Amino acid sequence: MHIVLASASPRRRELMEMLGAPALRIVPAKGEERPPEGVGPEELVKALSAAKAREIAALSEKDDVIIGADTIVWHRGRVYGKPRSREEAIAMLEALSGETHEVYTGVTVIRGEAELCEAERSLVHFRELSRREIEAYVDSGEPMDKAGAYGAQGKAALFVRGIEGDFFNVMGLPLCRLGTMLRKQGVELL
């Protein structure tokens, strides 16, 4: 039996290693599924995480446990994905400055025929940011591969007054919920 993480995210990999997950394999899904339209953030991340997990489950051994995950930043009714340019990163951070946004991660855990699919929501409170700070942060290179253009586990820690919910959800993998889902699939991490 392997635990197979169907994600290319280095942060998710680090978190699974931090938990000491045994027999961990990383097999990133291509994730070419088109996102469902006209659904809320919870349904969206659940659908995208399930598509990733199913893609890799089809290539895996019968007893493997496959984990798919998808994270979005949600603010004023809009999805904030990874910024496509320096300008877009600056615009995202200006929109988040001084406000509270939501982070949703969908998690799907598949073992054989059993598929569990859930979503976790956290609130993130940003303090007011100056234009100078935003530009210095974007120029550090940290935002470009991250939904919402920030990494709460990096220098953007200086921007986050506080959160409500699971911090690791903001990093991309809600560990407490994932632990419970894995236990239901027969895997104990402790």
Added chain:
Amino acid sequence: MHIVLASASPRRRELMEMLGAPALRIVPAKGEERPPEGVGPEELVKALSAAKAREIAALSEKDDVIIGADTIVWHRGRVYGKPRSREEAIAMLEALSGETHEVYTGVTVIRGEAELCEAERSLVHFRELSRREIEAYVDSGEPMDKAGAYGAQGKAALFVRGIEGDFFNVMGLPLCRLGTMLRKQGVELL
């Protein structure tokens, strides 16, 4: 000018390095000050952080910036420090299981004559833990050098349903508040 962290905590050191703090020096305070009696958790951690910062400020260059910090877990009117035995670690985790506790960190930043001293509070929600999980966690060795017998940035991530406040405060250093204090003392981290 150096930024001098007056703490032996490897977690605080990692957090300062994560922020890319320039010219960082680690000079742990002995912290032999007796804690004040009959005060609440905020006053307690502020006093202990100030004692550490002043101890190291007395040994430092005039232009250095000294950071002292002290973190406690507070639950039902009691301070939870580092466990002194396996049994005490188990008892602490049993007390925290299924409940919400508080984490307070006092931070003191000294530069020359200017001393800033503040405290940050976070709430931590634990899920219900089984005796087996608690023993497995304690036997992992993770709890023994940590206030409250857990590390939120380790395997105890599986225990924490969610928090309210600054996650890094729970790790021992409230980074957003510290960044603002450092700015007031003339140090920009971004």
